[in-house]
Amino acid sequence: xxxxxxxxxxxxxxxxxxxxxxxxxxxxxxxxxxxxxxxxxxxxxxxxxxxxxxxxxxxxxxxxxxxxxxxxxxxxxxxxxxxxxxxxxxxxxxxxxxxxxxxxxxxxxxxxxxxxxxxxxxxxxxxxxxxxxxxxxxxxxxxxxxxxxxxxxxxxxxxxxxxxx
Amino acid sequence: xxxxxxxxxxxxxxxxxxxxxxxxxxxxxxxxxxxxxxxxxxxxxxxxxxxxxxxxxxxxxxxxxxxxxxxxxxxxxxxxxxxxxxxxxxxxxxxxxxxxxxxxxxxxxxxxxxxxxxxxxxxxxxxxxxxxxxxxxxxxxxxxxxxxxxxxxxxxxxxxxxxxxxxxxxxxxxxxxxxx
Numbered sequence: 001x002x003x004x005x006x007x008x009x010x011x012x013x014x015x016x017x018x019x020x021x022x023x024x025x026x027x028x029x030x031x032x033x034x035x036x037x038x039x040x041x042x043x044x045x046x047x048x049x050x051x052x053x054x055x056x057x058x059x060x061x062x063x064x065x066x067x068x069x070x071x072x073x074x075x076x077x078x079x080x081x082x083x084x085x086x087x088x089x090x091x092x093x094x095x096x097x098x099x100x101x102x103x104x105x106x107x108x109x110x111x112x113x114x115x116x117x118x119x120x121x122x123x124x125x126x127x128x129x130x131x132x133x134x135x136x137x138x139x140x141x142x143x144x145x146x147x148x149x150x151x152x153x154x155x156x157x158x159x160x161x162x163x164x165x
Numbered sequence: 166x167x168x169x170x171x172x173x174x175x176x177x178x179x180x181x182x183x184x185x186x187x188x189x190x191x192x193x194x195x196x197x198x199x200x201x202x203x204x205x206x207x208x209x210x211x212x213x214x215x216x217x218x219x220x221x222x223x224x225x226x227x228x229x230x231x232x233x234x235x236x237x238x239x240x241x242x243x244x245x246x247x248x249x250x251x252x253x254x255x256x257x258x259x260x261x262x263x264x265x266x267x268x269x270x271x272x273x274x275x276x277x278x279x280x281x282x283x284x285x286x287x288x289x290x291x292x293x294x295x296x297x298x299x300x301x302x303x304x305x306x307x308x309x310x311x312x313x314x315x316x317x318x319x320x321x322x323x324x325x326x327x328x329x330x331x332x333x334x335x336x337x338x339x340x341x342x343x344x345x
Binding site for chain 2: 070071072073074076077078088090116117118119122124125148149150151152154155
């Protein structure tokens with residue numbers, strides 16, 4: 001069967017669309033985490049929720065400075081008691097706030113960052129915030145491991161929360 | 166008449182135990198302020214009503230959509246998973262709107278300007294209003310995104326989708342509720 005030029009072009013176009021659109025759809029569903037993502041944080045710096053609760057309960061030990069580096073709206077609904085709201089780590093203003101808050105602290109101070117905005121591998125806030133503290137010379141930074149979000153991995157597990165700003 | 170010592174002792178014991186109980190009550194009361202608070206499930210309950218102004222300055226009254234099958238989507242511009250879902254929501258609104266589907270977006274951004282920018286950029290074809298702590302708490306606590314509620318035509322929450330969800334799962338849930 002002879003296929004004319006137009007027919008061949010049509011077949012090529014059809015195949016091209018088919019080959020390109022499928023990977024694009026897969027890409028949309030499985031887009032890798034953004035640069036400076038939470039996944040760039042070394043494993044040794046992750047802290048499980050139970051471990052943070054334990055740290056908070058140890059008598060006589062200096063309590064960690066707990067900083068929320070995500071959404072204010074989420075913080076206002078519920079946050080870890082004693083934690084402070086800093087601002088989104090993904091925003092320059094949030095990073096500046098973080099810098100201002102910690103600049104006078106000992107570089108050995110135990111600081112715990114958390115967010116809980118969304119699935120950890122998608123979080124845009126923790127990576128930049130952690131990077132900033134590392135850049136400033138802080139050597140005792142932990143990041144709270146909330147795999148899905150603050151609701152699922154903290155509040156729904158019955159861990160204590162506070163409301164309000 | 167002098168109170169017998171036995172009774173005096175009994176009264177002292179009772180008053181102490183009362184004090185202890187009172188102290189216990191106070192402790193419980195204090196701890197309640199920091200008590201664990203899980204997100205509340207709205208499954209099979211009436212969807213909480215609200216009236217807002219959407220990003221196009223139109224009144225957005227949830228009750229006005231009674232009779233439609235609603236996907237109420239809490240999202241934010243900083244939520245990458247939300248942005249992956251939105252194009253599908255736009256497609257669903259076009260495809261299933263005639264069969265009674267209505268998607269409503271609630272942006273949990275702190276800055277409405279960011280939400281408005283993305284609303285235009287992604288050409289959302291459904292109403293979007295700004296959320297806040299009050300609306301979040303009304304919906305059981307929006308403590309992570311994305312969060313989507315499927316509300317049937319009678320106004321009851323039939324499903325809640327917390328976190329990144331297989332969109333096929335959401336579609337399989339709402340399609341049977343639509344008009345043929």
